[in-house]
């Protein structure tokens with residue numbers, strides 16, 4: 001977790017603050033050079049934290065003084081005990097521009113406006129009741145995806161791309177009630193926006209230099225969606241909140257879960273066995289029997305995919321156990337948790353139930369490239385290609 005350090009008053013300079021330990025600084029750039037590697041920033045930060053401050057570490061990123069929080073105890077202090085103080089996210093130039101001065105839920109400063117917006121969104125779109133009522137949309141879209149996969153049986157398919165498109169369809173139908181004609185353009189814009197909103201752009205570490213990124217955004221956003229364009233901020237911002245926070249996160253989770261299982265065939269086999277056992281009588285996957293699945297939800301060893309270890313674990317993912325916070329915690333915790341899980345569980349169960357998967361070009365499981373891309377979400381750097389083999393055909397219910 002990254003925190004931007006700000007001084008309380010004009011007279012209080014950073015040098016008077018007692019800052020956590022950190023590596024030696026270089027004039028002007030501070031510690032920026034340490035992040036200049038091929039690794040995505042979260043990996044470099046983890047390595048630095050292990051060396052310099054496994055709980056709290058200070059880094060000077062250009063002009064921005066930053067504290068890296070790495071232990072569950074410190075995360076609890078910040079996300080629970082003192083969460084009011086930390087309930088606003090740092091303002092990034094990217095989000096100032098694309099979210100019309102941070103007027104969307106994800107980047108609005110903590111306060112009355114954010115509270116109201118979040119309340120409306122939670123009640124109207126993201127309540128458990130509403131999420132359950134959207135089961136038919138999920139079922140239709142993910143069945144269509146399975147049909148497409150079946151029609152490509154035996155060929156190498158880009159699963160990453162297809163999962164992305166389908167998740168986007170589900171979120172679009174859930175939030176605006178119909179499909180979006182400009183889907184491909186929107187997804188490619190979103191991809192760039194997520195990259196630019198990573199918080200590590202030159203303009204975020206040198207806030208005094210703003211010009212370059214403005215040009216970049218003009219290239220990425222449609223003219224009508226630039227500030228002062230013809231669209232109001234309830235178009236782009238509302239879309240942006242739901243689509244970027246909703247589709248990208250769910251699609252990325254499905255993508256990594258499939259990648260990890262393909263890389264660990266014994267885990268894939270176990271998961272397939274379980275799903276096929278639970279849905280054997282029915283002959284198809286639906287959400288009604290999900291409680292029968294023990295699929296573990298917890299990760300203790302961040303670098304190893306050994307899900308069965310967590311069957312007996314009492315750690316949950318809902319922001320109460322600070323060693324595992326996939327949806328964040330505290331006041332800014334993800335309001336789309338139930339929706340996100342529903343969008344992940346159904347396709348994964350369908351993939352496991354209906355198909356066996358072969359890697360293309362004789363690739364071995366251990367050769368699957370697991371590199372992450374740079375951006376606000378850690379997507380796969382390269383798409384996942386797989387060859388589907390139909391094990392249980394889709395049934396007409």
Ligand code: HEM
Nearest residue numbers: 105106245246249250326327328329332333334336339340
């Ligand atoms: C597997 C899927 C998902 C994951 C892993 C995920 C993860 C997260 C995380 C880590 C945060 C930041 C929380 C914090 O700051 O403590 C967040 C915030 C948010 N998420 Fe999700 N999310 C998912 C799905 C969704 C969905 C489906 C939606 C809505 C359609 C959504 C909407 C949001 C919004 C609006 C915020 C900002 C909340 C705020 O700042 O008040 N998310 N999400």
